[in-house]
Amino acid sequence: MRKTNISVYQSLYDKRGRIGDPCVYCGSPSSTLDHVPPISHIETMSISDALCDFDPALYPACSECNSAFLGAKWFHNMNDRKSFVADCIKKKYKRILNFPKWTDDDLKEMSPEMVDEIRATERLSDDTKKRLEFALIGFVSIK
Numbered sequence: 001m002r003k004t005n006i007s008v009y010q011s012l013y014d015k016r017g018r019i020g021d022p023c024v025y026c027g028s029p030s031s032t033l034d035h036v037p038p039i040s041h042i043e044t045m046s047i048s049d050a051l052c053d054f055d056p057a058l059y060p061a062c063s064e065c066n067s068a069f070l071g072a073k074w075f076h077n078m079n080d081r082k083s084f085v086a087d088c089i090k091k092k093y094k095r096i097l098n099f100p101k102w103t104d105d106d107l108k109e110m111s112p113e114m115v116d117e118i119r120a121t122e123r124l125s126d127d128t129k130k131r132l133e134f135a136l137i138g139f140v141s142i143k
C-alpha cells in the first residue's frame, strides 16, 4: 500500500468551517472535513501546480456525503460535487423518499410497534427530502 505523508498536504488546505457545521453537500450536521481536491489527487502533482490549479479547501461534511466520494471520479467544482451527492441520495433512499404519509385513521388498527416503525420511517423520509433539496441547490462559497 502506498504511504502518504498527509501532514505535507494538510497545510495546503484552507479550513472553511468546523466539524458540527452543516454539511456543505446535504446540510446535515457534519462529522468530518472533506478535502477538496482529495489528497490522493493533489499528491499526484507538484505542490505549485496544486496551488495554481485549485483552491484546496477543507469543507465540513457528514460522513455519509464524504464517503460517497470514495472511489468516485474527481469532480472539479463544488456544484458537480453537490449534484453527485444528490444523485447518491436519490439512489440510496429511493424507497424512503417515496414512503407514503399515513393518517392517524390509517394507523388506528395497528400495533404500537408498527405505528412507531411507520412514524420513524416518515421522519427519515422528511429528513432525506430536506437533505436532497439542500444538495440540489447551487453551492454557496464559504470563506
Ligand SMILES: [Zn+2]
Pocket (backbone or CB within 6 Å): 023, 024, 025, 026, 027, 028, 061, 062, 063, 064, 065, 066
Ligand atoms: Zn452530507
